[in-house]
Amino acid sequence: MQPHKTELGHTVLQTHRAALDLRQRRALILCDGKRSLAELSGMLGNDVPELIAQLQRDGYLQVEAPTAPAAKAQAADPAPAQQPHATAPATIPQQAPVERRRSMVAARIYVLDILALQRNPTAAQLHKLVQAAREEGDTVQALKLALSHLPAMTSEGYTQRVRGRLQEVLPETHLAAVLEPAPLPA
Incomplete structure (x- = not known):
């Protein structure tokens, strides 16, 4: 089973208007019709x-019905995404106490995804810069630079949502360094 975006899913990613949290947005970006649930789980x-089932219920993702041989194999072991009400109550209490970890890798991937969605030559250059940053200090500077240029490429509201999501994933030791407002270079 390889979920892929619906027209609504594509529109949401391009317009940035849906109230998706960071995990939902990341899952929506990664569901390209080529990755299986096992790959996405990894x-x-x-x-x-559960995440895919929720995005599917909201109309952002579509999962094609499996062919006859695969349907028989899944009948023996039904997938949780096809029966969300049956597995959700048992799984949700186990997931609730898990605190999401903060990491530079998650912040870097998020900013790379945001820059990739912008149709702007500056965004393309910043994408290359963030992607090339390997040392932690270089990554912090690249993220800060990308964030400082974002208001020129998109709306203020969208910029604030990006800043808010970065506050969720950046390691606390780098929050001030990356999120401190910096003036755009002239």
């Missing part, structure tokens, strides 16, 4: 079936 964590 990238996003064990709660992917």
Whole structure:
């Protein structure tokens, strides 16, 4: 089963108007019709079936019905995404106490995704800069530079949502360094 975005899913990613949290947005970006649930679980964590089911219920994702041989195999072991009400109550209490970790890698991937969505030559250059940053200090500077240029590429509201999501994933030791407002270079 390989979930892919619906027209609504594509529109939401391009317009940035939906109230998706960071994990939902990341899952929506990664669901390209080529990755299986197992691959997505490896990238996003064990709660992917519930996350995919929620995005599917909201109309952002579509999962094609499996062919006849695959349907028989899944009948023996039904996927949680196809029966969300049956597995959700048992899984949700296990996931609730897990605190999301903060990491530079998550922040870097998020900013790379945001820059990739912008149709702007400056965004393309910043994407290359963030992608090339390997040392922690270089990554902090690249993230700060990208964030300082974002208001020129998109709306103030969208910029604030990006800043808010970065506050969720950046390690606390780097919050001030990255999120401190910096004037745009002239």
